[in-house]
Amino acid sequence: MSALPFLLEIGVEEIPDWMIGGALESLRALFQELLTGRNLAEGVTLTLDATPRRLVLRAQGLTERQTDSEELLLGPAKSAAPAAIEGFARKLGVNVDDLGVEKGPKGDRVSYRKKVAGRATTEILAEALPGIILKIYFPKTMFWIAPGGPRFIRPIRWIVALLGDAVVPFELAGVHSGNQTSGHRKLGKARVPVTFETYEQTLLENFVILSADERRKKILAEVEASVKPDPALLETLVYITEYPTVIGGSFDPSYLTLPAEVLVTVMKHHQKYFSVEDKSGALAPRFFAVMNSNGDPDGLVRSGNERVLRARFNDARFFWDADQKATLAARVPSLESVMFQAKLGSYLDKTKRVADLVNELGGDADAVRAAELAKCDLTSELVKEFTELQGVVGGLYARVQGETETAARAIYDQYKPSSMEDSVPRDRAGQILSIADKLDTLRGCFSIGLIPTGSRDPFALRRAGQGIVKILVEAKLSLPIAGIVKENAQLAEFFLDRVRYYFKEIRGFQYDEVNAVLASGWDDLVSVESRLAAVQAVRPTPNFEPLAASFKRIQNILKQADFKGGVSIDPALLEPGAEAELHAEFENVRATVSKKAHGPALEAIASLRPAVDRFFDKVLVNAADPHVRRNRLALLYQLRSEFSTIADFSEIVTTS
């Protein structure tokens, strides 16, 4: 049987660029699931592509039909009356001679192997595709026929479905599948027939570059090397165009007196332009825009974009100038009318709390000053217009208004890290301000019951918590944060979860290592990081996991004996041999561990393993003499507590 190619193109009105990748993955998984479930997957390769107006799946190597199969039907026992066996054959419409015998646990039974003809692949596809298409995942969908009708990201306007040369016929949302695609909205034909083989070329002739990679390459080839690399912007442009063509434009250099941050934000976020740097790395008065078109022969697109940019820059300049009429310091009182949260008061209230917290955390005069001015840019026209520049604008204003460079940088960096990929504030003042601001938000929200649940986290408290963790660890700040979060049990638990998340998901430590280290304390996250690194390094050594297993045993013994310590070891009661040796080694290691860094200390502890093994081998903890028994428990207790300051080894999941 010959292999057939399959083409599915779902023609849609413009899909939001950021949803396309996920939709393709979803389509791939759904289609693969269909093939696997219907025994059609073998030897099939899938290719997925998309533009804003089409999701495309191509499969190579499909068979025309499922292979035939057999179904085994069991009848009465072989020993049954002939009438019963004849009845079985009659029911199936076959002769008794066609029946076979199947051995079973209760004796031989009459059986029949029914041949099931494989179904035509096109039938299976026609039946399944409407369901598959509607199951493609999008974060937000709409209806366009009626409220109970089909939902998709945007209305579906055409569908191409071809198996070999034949249309796979189905209907979805009033659209009948066919062999006609649609070209670029303005440059291509609205309806044009395709085959699997001609598909990509036909699209190209109609100004649609199907492959995202080709579109990406075209954009990169056409922009100058001097553009600021911006992978996120590039991806957006790749997925909002079917035929990208780059045009260059320029603006009056007089706008360069505005801060580069503002100009770049306008170009990147509002206009989706690449900005350009000169040789010294300074912003150049030029930009590159990406059209969804094939050229700009009369320069109309270029001049249009330049005009829009000019208007935007004029707005920004107007706001910048207007904002200088009141300094940040002069704006502090007006923060009273900017609400932070109804129960937590205004931004003026928050400012006071954060400044106190910065003080409490050991911030210097610059940090405190930065805290006092940090939120003032919320009242500026520029931030009202470009909300994504909050903090940055405050920092820029602080600089031109004569605040110290450190305070200005702290204000500028206060919202960092904005994500787990972002960097932390540059200076200690900014780090402390950022922590204090986030901590105040956490403390406040938890105190009034605004606690994130499931996917609901409207105040982005998880991000705030992770931001604090990231700053503490990566800036190596040993600040008394734990004491503050432990004032509220729920907040402490939440914060500990953020610590776990950070070390597991962001830093890639094993969950049991994280649990073991955190069980030994998390008041100082710098120490947590160092202890984790030590555990991770020592873990592969041969003594470590067996020792961890012994610690678990020790813990169980202590628990069963309900032994809570408070007993000192009496050397006279130690039995010579394994017990006395363990004690001696324990004292030895203990003497050195406290002076060592976490890594060598852990190695030293792991070296106890043979002594511990021998002890459990030779010595019965549950001795008949209660004094001896208590002494042994005391030995184990001390062993465990002395060596659990780095990590609680009993949390380590061992294979032995």
Place this chain on the structure above:
Amino acid sequence: MDSFQQVVFKLKQYWADRGCIIQEPHDVEVGAGTMCPETFLRVLGPKPYRVAYVQPSRRPADGRYGENPNRLFKHSQLQVILKPTPNDVIEQYLGSLEAIGIDLAKHDIKFEEDNWEAPTLGAWGIGWQVMLDGLEITQFTYFQQCGGIDLDLCPAEITYGLERLTAFLQVKDSVYDIEWAPKFSYGDVRFNDELQYSVYNFEMADVGTLWQLFDLHEKECARLLGLYPKAEEKRRFPLLPAYDHVLKCSNLFNTLDARGAISVTERVGVIQRVRKIAVGVAQAWVNQQHGAEAAQ
């Protein structure tokens, strides 16, 4: 080069040719063409409808005393409602741009995701902002809900920003330099509106009076809504006048907001108050229309 008014004529003619009723603006002040009963109420229910109208739209907070070349207290929207949405709606829309002389083969058109939501109206939809050479010229929305009610026919709403579009066509950097009609600039026609309403909205509007007016309109609307369930002859019941009071409240809210008289905490509460009467009217309207159909 077409004047501002010629652009309006051509667009109206274009949509009239495609079966739209050409309406005049609603005679109560609104913030957007969506708020007019021709959109807000007509999109509800199962009856097909097509309408286009220019709606002067007031945004008190956007006033700039006539000094900013791109920002206006009162701009003009051409609002088109196609209920239900024709399959070729986007092609029809692009045709309207060609009709006012934009050769799309020489320009760059993009549809960028932009979902629309009006919390005071309990209304939202899915759609795009349409970008022409980097300039946002149209908001395109597939209405999903209005007054908190799922819409039976998913209408398309096309809202053109007429000043921007004309400034683009006439290649003007300032809206005030647009030629409205031969020998008359946009500034000649509208500058006084911009200046005087900015002064009023930002400086002279009496906050106490505005709040009183807000309360009065809200009360009158709520009074009517309270009577509707008991009304015997539903068809006669004045829901359209009740809705005008919703619009009054909405505009007063915007004016108070521009005046800086609404704190962030109060804001949510006031939005809820407007939403409550807007949703109330929408629900009563659906009931009223349903009854009228049943009677036919």
